[in-house]
Amino acid sequence: MRRDIVLAGLVMLSLSLGACRRKQVPVAAVPMTPSTAPAIAPAVASSAGGGLAVDRSQFLRDSMERARTDSLARLASTGAAVSLRAALEAAVRFDYDAADITDDGRAVLDAKLPILRTNMAVRVRISGHTDSRGSDEYNLALGLRRAASARKYLSDRGIAVDRIDIVSFGEERPATSGDDEGAFSQNRRAEFEILSGADALRTPR
Amino acid sequence: MCPLLHGLVAFVAFGSIAGAQPGVRLGLIYGEGGARPGIHVLPVAGASGDSIRAIVMRDLDFGDRVTVLSKNIALPSPVGAAAVDYRVAARLGINGVVQIAPVAGGVSMALYDVGAKQVLQRAIVPLPAATNTAAWRLAVHGASDLCEEWISGTRGIAATRLSFVADGRIWLVDSDGANALAITQAGRALSPAFRPDGQAVAYVSLEAGGSAIRVADLRGASRQVLEPRGLNISPTFAPDGASIAYAHGEDFGTDLYVVAASGGTPRRISIGRGTDNTSPSFSPDGRRIAFTSGRSGQPDVYIADQDGTNADLLAALSSSSQGYRSSPDWSPDGRAVAFQSQLAGRFQVMVISLRDRVVTQLTADASNEDPAWAPDSRHLVVSSTRSGVRQLWVLDTETGRARQVTGMSGARLAAWSTRVGS
Numbered sequence: 074m075r076r077d078i079v080l081a082g083l084v085m086l087s088l089s090l091g092a093c094r095r096k097q098v099p100v101a102a103v104p105m106t107p108s109t110a111p112a113i114a115p116a117v118a119s120s121a122g123g124g125l126a127v128d129r130s131q132f133l134r135d136s137m138e139r140a141r142t143d144s145l146a147r148l149a150s151t152g153a154a155v156s157l158r159a160a161l162e163a164a165v166r167f168d169y170d171a172a173d174i175t176d177d178g179r180a181v182l183d184a185k186l187p188i189l190r191t192n193m194a195v196r197v198r199i200s201g202h203t204d205s206r207g208s209d210e211y212n213l214a215l216g217l218r219r220a221a222s223a224r225k226y227l228s229d230r231g232i233a234v235d236r237i238d239i240v241s242f243g244e245e246r247p248a249t250s251g252d253d254e255g256a257f258s259q260n261r262r263a264e265f266e267i268l269s270g271a272d273a274l275r276t277p278r
Numbered sequence: 279m280c281p282l283l284h285g286l287v288a289f290v291a292f293g294s295i296a297g298a299q300p301g302v303r304l305g306l307i308y309g310e311g312g313a314r315p316g317i318h319v320l321p322v323a324g325a326s327g328d329s330i331r332a333i334v335m336r337d338l339d340f341g342d343r344v345t346v347l348s349k350n351i352a353l354p355s356p357v358g359a360a361a362v363d364y365r366v367a368a369r370l371g372i373n374g375v376v377q378i379a380p381v382a383g384g385v386s387m388a389l390y391d392v393g394a395k396q397v398l399q400r401a402i403v404p405l406p407a408a409t410n411t412a413a414w415r416l417a418v419h420g421a422s423d424l425c426e427e428w429i430s431g432t433r434g435i436a437a438t439r440l441s442f443v444a445d446g447r448i449w450l451v452d453s454d455g456a457n458a459l460a461i462t463q464a465g466r467a468l469s470p471a472f473r474p475d476g477q478a479v480a481y482v483s484l485e486a487g488g489s490a491i492r493v494a495d496l497r498g499a500s501r502q503v504l505e506p507r508g509l510n511i512s513p514t515f516a517p518d519g520a521s522i523a524y525a526h527g528e529d530f531g532t533d534l535y536v537v538a539a540s541g542g543t544p545r546r547i548s549i550g551r552g553t554d555n556t557s558p559s560f561s562p563d564g565r566r567i568a569f570t571s572g573r574s575g576q577p578d579v580y581i582a583d584q585d586g587t588n589a590d591l592l593a594a595l596s597s598s599s600q601g602y603r604s605s606p607d608w609s610p611d612g613r614a615v616a617f618q619s620q621l622a623g624r625f626q627v628m629v630i631s632l633r634d635r636v637v638t639q640l641t642a643d644a645s646n647e648d649p650a651w652a653p654d655s656r657h658l659v660v661s662s663t664r665s666g667v668r669q670l671w672v673l674d675t676e677t678g679r680a681r682q683v684t685g686m687s688g689a690r691l692a693a694w695s696t697r698v699g700s
Contacts, residue, residue, distance in 0.1 A: 170576070198487070208604035208618070208647070209691060210469060210512045211570050211577050213489070214525065214532040214554035217509045221529045239529070240488055241509050245466055 157274040158267065160184045161197065164248075165223050167261040170207070172218040174226050182226050185265070187277035189232050194270030198238040199223050202264065204257035205244045216241030223263040238268070305398065307374040307391055307429045309345070315373035315429060317344045318351055324380035326409040330418055334378065336454060337422030337436035340681065342657070342674040344429055347372060361388070364395045374398070374429055378421070383407075387421055389428045399428040412457045416698055419452070423697065435652045437699060440659055440683065441470035441479050442670055442692040448481050448494065453652075453672075453694075455683045461494050469691055471514045471522075473539075476695040480513040480522055480539075491524055493539065503541050512557045515539070517564045523547065525556040534558050534569060534586070548586040559608045559615070560584070568592060568606035568615050579606045579617045592617070593630050593637050603628075605648055609655040616640075616649035616658055627660050629675060640673055652694050659683065661690040 163185075165178040174182065189195055201220035203212040220239035228234045247260045309315040317338060322331045331349070339346040351370060356363045362375050375390040384404040391398045403421040406414045416437055423434035438453045441461075448467045451458040466484040473480070477497065483490045488506035491513050495501070504510045508528040515522055516536065523536045526544065534548035534555050548555045553573040560567055564584065571580045571589075578601070582589035592615060595601060602620035609615065613632055618625040624645040630637045640646075644664035651658055652672075662671045662680075670683040670692050683689075 207602065208557070208570060208577065210525075210557045211554065211572070211604050213468075213509060213511045214527055214556050214572075217527045217532065218530060218554065225530075238487065240486070241527075242466075242484060245468070245484060 153276050154274045157188050157276065158271060161188055161195070161267055161271070161274075162265050164265065165263045166258060167219055167263070169204070169257070169261065170215070172201075172215065172222045174222060178223070179226070182223065186227065186230055186232070188274065189227070189236070191275050191277040192270060195274075196236050196238075196268040196270055198240060198266045198268050200246075200264045200266065201239070201241045202246060202248070202260055202262050203244045204260040205247065205252075206257065207244075209244060213241050213243035213245075216243045219261075219263050305391070305394075306431050307344075307389070307398065308393075309373055310371075314343065314345045316347050316371050317374045317376060317429060318347045318353065318367065318370075318372045319349070319376045320353065320378070321349075322378045322380070322385075327378075327380070329410060330378060330385065330421075333415065333418045333454075334376065334422045334425065337419055337434060338426060338429075340436065340454065340672070341422075341426050341430075341434045342677050342679055343426060343432065344374075360395075361397065362390045362392070364390075364392050367392045376425055384417075385421065387425060389425060412452070415452065415456060419454075420699060432654060433697070435654050435657060435697065437697050438653060439476070439695045439698060440670065440692050441472060441695070442661075442684070442689045443468055443470065444684070444686050444689045448479060449689070450479075450496070451684065453683075455685070458684070458686070461496065462500070469512050470693050472693050472695045473515050474517060474519040474696060476698050479693070480515060482511050482513065491522065493522075503539065504537065504544075514558050514560065516560055517562055523558040523560065523567065525558070527554070532556060534567070536584075546586070547584060548582065549589070557605055559606050561608050562610060562612040568608055568617075570604040570606065576601045577604050579603045579615070581615075593628075593635065596637070607650050607658075609651045610653055611655040613655065616651060618647045618649065627658065627673070629658075638675075640675060640678075646671075648691050650692050650694050653696050659692045659694055661692060 163181050165181050166175065168175060199220040201216035201218065203215050217239065220241060224234065224237045224239050227237060248262065249256050249259045307315040319331055319335050321327065335346050335349060338344050354363050354366055361377065367375060372392050374392060377388045377390065378385050381402060384402060386402050388400045389398045401424065403417070403424065405417045408414060419436035422436045426432065426434035436453055440451050440453060442449050446464065446466045447460045448462045448470045449458055449460050461479065462481065468482040468484065470479045470481045478493050478495045480491060480493045483492055485506045488508055489510050490502055490506040491504040491510045492500050492502050503522060508526060509532060511525050513522050513524040521536050521538050523534060525532050526535050531550050531552040532554045533546055533550040535544040536547050537544040547567065548569065550571070550573065553571060555569055555571045557570040558567045566581055567584055568579060568581050570577050579592040580589045581592050592606065603617055606615050606617040614629050615632065616627060616629045619628045625647045626642060627640045627646045627649045628637050629640060641660065644662060646660045646662045648661045649658045656675055658673045658675060659670055660673060661668055665682060668688045668690055669685065670689045671680050672683055673680050
């Protein structure tokens with residue numbers, strides 16, 4: 074009788090010793106995005122078949138790990154949201170007396186397209202601006218043409234026109250003061266303002 | 279214009295309107311050998327006498343039709359029944375003497391012809407009781423304008439006002455620079471335009487979602503004519519004061535439209551076909567419009583019928599012009615259009631005579647824009663950087679004389695009212 078108890082205790086001891094030596098779930102070295110976080114839970118669930126005491130401590134370790142990677146992921150998504158917003162709000166520059174999209178302008182606008190496609194609720198307002206040369210009144214018309222040009226680039230590539238308002242300020246709201254070409258080129262621009270739908274921007278895949 | 283013809287016209291006009299007073303000879307005052315007449319304004323009695331004398335002398339000087347002689351000239355008191363010592367006056371080079379004296383309710387004003395040794399005109403000019411107010415100054419300006427008409431045959435423009443943009447607001451100021459007053463709240467306002475009766479100003483209000491056109495009644499409130507849907511800019515009243523022409527754009531292309539001043543359905547009056555067309559200015563008979571258009575690739579000034587047909591370039595391109603021309607203003611007498619033209623990287627003010635299409639360059643120093651005619655079709659207000667800061671300057675198209683009007687931190691896009699109270 075006593076020999077059976079000792080034998081059972083030895084078996085349990087060896088099992089627990091074996092459990093101690095069992096490998097940990099490897100920790101990811103890079104921050105995980107929210108989309109990979111849920112994968113940790115199923116791994117824990119499938120190991121529930123082992124001994125109860127062993128799995129509880131493992132469960133605790135796994136929970137703490139999950140909480141840590143969750144908060145890393147949340148930080149990452151905030152950082153991602155900030156850069157998504159920045160890409161939506163980035164301004165497009167223009168050449169003197171022109172409203173066509175330059176190569177640089179194309180790159181800035183191309184970066185907005187996937188974000189707009191992924192976040193269908195986002196609405197923006199594009200404002201067109203000019204440098205201070207030329208007629209004050211005619212520059213208001215040129216500013217509108219620049220905003221319309223930027224909108225057309227996006228709508229030609231599938232973004233619905235009713236998601237984009239356009240407005241012109243001509244030379245009345247310069248980005249910077251100055252009478253040199255450096256200031257002039259900064260002022261010839263279309264600015265993007267997010268009107269709505271950007272509270273929780275999702276990263277395009 | 280020929281002084282004799284002026285004199286003949288004035289003689290006929292005065293004879294039929296004024297009604298000759300006994301002892302008053304009708305005619306004009308001339309200088310020696312075709313020079314401008316030298317005018318002396320006698321000291322004015324009374325508490326505001328010095329102010330009245332200073333205002334009248336300055337107004338006559340700003341009119342550029344007479345030479346105002348120094349107030350330091352002292353004419354001896356006349357001897358006997360004569361009102362003026364004509365012999366001494368003639369020796370001092372004076373051709374006309376202005377005598378102003380306070381009377382109940384205003385002043386009496388008389389103009390003496392030194393050469394003819396007798397009085398030329400006399401009138402009583404009512405003045406408000408409260409002296410040195412804006413209304414009182416306006417009434418004194420009216421006296422100056424009447425005096426200038428007696429001397430030269432052309433009524434002066436002292437009793438007028440300018441409207442302009444400074445600091446994001448619309449301002450009013452007397453033609454001599456006094457009484458500057460903001461008529462809009464803080465914001466972003468542009469392009470003031472007087473209604474022909476001088477009692478209201480249309481302007482643009484730039485707002486977050488678009489630009490609106492509003493009319494500010496100078497004696498009351500401001501009213502919205504066009505809501506801020508799309509681009510609505512550069513308003514101008516039609517000569518009958520009942521409608522407003524402006525530029526409107528929603529996407530690619532800005533066209534000219536006209537709408538009733540009380541609001542309503544706009545009617546398109548330019549055929550832009552997707553190009554940009556702004557800044558309309560009506561001919562005095564309302565049948566044609568001058569405007570800025572980019573239809574040929576670069577902004578230029580065109581004239582069209584008031585339905586947009588028969589559009590033609592206003593001026594042939596010259597070799598010195600860089601091709602950017604804009605901001606036309608049709609003269610009140612219908613004979614000329616002022617505009618700005620880009621030369622050597624800066625804008626200068628030009629005037630084209632519609633009779634012979636000859637272009638005259640009026641400015642050369644610094645940058646000069648936004649010309650607007652005075653009611654006499656001879657003076658222009660422009661926005662100039664010649665003092666270092668963008669300010670309003672009045673130019674005389676006949677003598678080239680320039681005088682600064684504003685001194686605030688930047689002024690532009692001026693308009694000139696008709697004569698107030700006439």
